[in-house]
Amino acid sequence: MKALDQISKAKVLVIGDVMLDRYWWGSVHRISPEAPVPIVRLEDMSVVAGGAANVAGNLAGLGATPYLFGIKGDDAEAELLDSVLGEAGISDHQITAIKGRKTTIKTRIVAHHQHVVRIDQESSDPISNEDAEGIISQIAPVLHEMDAVVVSDYAKGLLSDHLLGQLIGRCKELGKPIIVDPKGRDFSKYRGATLITPNKREAAEACGIDVMDNDVVSRSGNELLDGLDLPALLITEGEHGMTLFERSGETSHFDSLARDVFDVTGAGDTVIATFAAAVATGSGFVEAAKLANAAAGLVVGKIGTTRVTRDMLDEFLRANENVQHA
Numbered sequence: 001m002k003a004l005d006q007i008s009k010a011k012v013l014v015i016g017d018v019m020l021d022r023y024w025w026g027s028v029h030r031i032s033p034e035a036p037v038p039i040v041r042l043e044d045m046s047v048v049a050g051g052a053a054n055v056a057g058n059l060a061g062l063g064a065t066p067y068l069f070g071i072k073g074d075d076a077e078a079e080l081l082d083s084v085l086g087e088a089g090i091s092d093h094q095i096t097a098i099k100g101r102k103t104t105i106k107t108r109i110v111a112h113h114q115h116v117v118r119i120d121q122e123s124s125d126p127i128s129n130e131d132a133e134g135i136i137s138q139i140a141p142v143l144h145e146m147d148a149v150v151v152s153d154y155a156k157g158l159l160s161d162h163l164l165g166q167l168i169g170r171c172k173e174l175g176k177p178i179i180v181d182p183k184g185r186d187f188s189k190y191r192g193a194t195l196i197t198p199n200k201r202e203a204a205e206a207c208g209i210d211v212m213d214n215d216v217v218s219r220s221g222n223e224l225l226d227g228l229d230l231p232a233l234l235i236t237e238g239e240h241g242m243t244l245f246e247r248s249g250e251t252s253h254f255d256s257l258a259r260d261v262f263d264v265t266g267a268g269d270t271v272i273a274t275f276a277a278a279v280a281t282g283s284g285f286v287e288a289a290k291l292a293n294a295a296a297g298l299v300v301g302k303i304g305t306t307r308v309t310r311d312m313l314d315e316f317l318r319a320n321e322n323v324q325h326a
Contacts (some may be wrong), residue, residue, distance in 0.1 A: 011147050012064055026110070104122040143174060207220040
């Protein structure tokens with residue numbers, strides 16, 4: 001695919017909620033005599049970049065150059081975050097330490113390829129306008145060099161209305177495409193973006209539509225496209241693929257290319273990273289969505305947070321070269 005060949009030229013700014021995805025891997029052979037819960041025998045541990053850092057890691061894996069901006073706590077885990085970013089190939093980053101906050105960590109205990117429980121450590125209070133201005137001042141000198149901007153919102157407090165308003169305004173002034181992975185029920189704060197990538201449940205909740213409604217994707221897609229005055233909108237639908245809505249009135253559905261679905265962790269990060277990288281190199285929305293759909297089909301077949309590399313995606317595309325969108 002032409003877009004994949006050009007991705008190495010892309011410079012993409014990523015701003016969002018940076019986190020650590022920590023995994024405790026083990027096996028279960030008996031139930032605890034103290035309570036009706038499984039006893040997990042710990043066999044291995046791993047830590048990888050999560051959230052916005054996983055978006056940046058996917059961009060790096062695809063061969064693009066990510067510039068990552070985010071916040072961290074003033075705790076011991078912040079030092080671990082720095083080393084994990086390096087391992088993910090994210091060399092250009094500004095992660096601001098905020099006094100009194102916790103570095104976000106999601107700890108998943110996995111036994112026999114199944115999540116047993118997840119433990120979250122985080123601070124989710126919105127950052128102050130002063131901190132937001134400080135981050136905008138860090139972004140300003142490099143924004144003009146970027147080919148695209150990704151906003152990765154996990155509702156952990158970084159992406160305040162003030163910060164988003166400033167960022168979206170500057171991107172519009174400079175003509176930079178800004179692509180948002182949204183969170184919450186109120187999407188009005190993303191008005192002015194180029195495209196947003198909610199999943200089906202998020203889109204339904206933002207529109208007050210029952211997620212079980214037969215026409216939920218079509219109804220919520222068109223409502224959000226019109227209500228937010230977006231050039232385009234991409235709704236991800238898990239095992240059912242994804243649907244692209246465009247201001248021109250065109251709607252394109254892409255069936256999932258996943259052979260098996262083992263774990264959807266980080267799939268949204270992979271979608272937005274791949275889509276943004278393609279748009280950054282001049283691809284249209286349909287071509288970018290095709291590439292993102294393929295990347296999603298690849299990553300959900302892996303266990304845990306996984307970044308897609310260019311070679312992995314190229315091989316997967318070749319194996320599915322006869323699959324076309326509906």
